[in-house]
Amino acid sequence: MNSLRYPRSAAVYGIDERADEVQHFGMPLKEQRDLAAGRAVADLSSFRVYTLTGEDRLRWLHSLTTQSLENLPAGTSTETLILSATGHIEHWVRIIAEEDSLWLIFETGGEEAVEWLNSMRFMMRAEITDRTPEFQCVGTVGPAPEGLPVQAEWNDPWPAIGAGSASYAALDLGQEQASPKHPGHTNDLRIQLCPREQLRDWQPGGVAGRDAWEALRIENWRPSPQDVDSKTLVGELDVLRTAVHLAKGCYRGQEAVARVHNLGQVPRRLVFLHVDGSTHTIPRPGAEVYAEVRGAERVIGHLTSTAIHYEYGPVALALIRRGTSPDAQLLVAGDEDEKLPTTVEEIVAFKRENRVGLPQINREVDLRRFGR
Known part of the structure; x- marks a missing residue:
């Protein structure tokens, strides 16, 4: 289902779950230039969109995933991961916080992730609703173009190093702020959530295929679910900087994250x-x-x-x-x-000193506990 207006006769589509998403229009390099310059939007129609509502929504999602979400302010764009018990990445969730709800964006595996989350709801007052039939994702570099109907915007936090997080990149290893030389500053990638009914009536100045978006993402050194296999650990992708809080409470897979960060190497x-x-x-x-x-x-x-x-x-x-x-x-x-x-x-450093980038509170606990 694709509600974006574009020249159908020139479109080359993806396969499988991307069968309705445009891969390119036969001019992928021009599409990249136009997208990077803000002259085009990218078709991200294969992304799935959900809302999470209910009084316990933040506390519940906080307890199950890698990011600190319990006090997430409205207007914040962030991301979090669902890990296996052994710390491998299973699902990747982009989040937009609003006053009384969260928008959840899944690039892949949305239905499976929601099924697992619902199985862990128990008595929590939280409800996930599939909004994909009503909303479509559109990619932009920089702010949305004039006239694009936008319900909410996910502004990629990459490559910022979040509070309580850490960089595994050689460029800014052990630093509290991302290096100004980090390629992640190159393209200001954003995802716009657009009501389908209004999107059908919007005439874009230019449309780029998904390939253009992926090329700019790679240029940014920006990992995504496309880079995950069954063995991927968070440190292997340097995704701690935007998706993991190292000082939050327990969640599935936390022991593996802490063990690698404090004692080992990826x-x-x-x-x-x-x-x-x-x-x-x-x-x-x-x-x-x-x-x-x-x-x-x-x-x-x-x-x-x-x-x-x-x-x-x-x-x-x-x-x-x-x-x-x-x-x-x-x-x-x-x-x-x-x-x-x-x-x-x-990207990820060849060798990393253990506990480099660990929040100060954890270092103080270690000093008291082990006397070093």
Whole structure:
């Protein structure tokens, strides 16, 4: 179901859950430029929209997810994660707070997430309602264009380091504020929630496909559900900075988050890759990443998101083994057994000092408890 007006004859659609969402209009690089400049909006019609109402809505969601939500002020845009008992990411929720409700936006897996949340409601006064039939998500860079009917706006907090959170990125590891050099400042990504009835009557100045949105997201080093597999931990994606509060109460998976943060290292780390563009193609997500290990070429990771960027050419996000040297030459599997060279930009740090970035209150507790 897509209520956005656009030239149907030029549209190339996605597959599966994105079957009604426009992937591109045959000019993906122009679409990226227009979106980045605010001359176009992006089709995000595959996103699902829900509202959470009830007196216990904040306390309830706070108790089940990674973010501190109990005192969330109206007008705030944030995100939170639902983890497995072993700390792996299961669901990713974007949140817009209003006076008497929360908007919940799911890029993937919305129905499964809501089913699990409802199973954990018990006596809590909270109710989740599917609003996808009434509202559609539209992506913008910067504020919504004039005339776009907007009910609510999710303003991406990335790359800010939230209170009680921490950065795992090499650029600002251990800092309380995001580095001004962080690429996350490049594109001001926002999601507009638009009433479908009014959206059908709105004539946009330009529409970009989902591919354009993804290219700008990758440029921002911005992880998303597209970068998650069954083993992904929050630290591997540097998503603690916007989605996790390290000093809040217990929730499912918290022990794993705390154990890695205080005592260990993540097993994998996210990197940004410039992929050789001489073939004028880009490998698909899932393509294997190789490096020389003990004198032999071995698989050390895989691509999670890919795009051909309008300025940088083929780019990708990849999850690789944390122990892979930052100086290693990485190769990506291409077509017909070819391996494409890459230039690597480190996102998640190769090595992180334990408890770097831990909130002061936790450090003081450790000093009292262990005398160090």
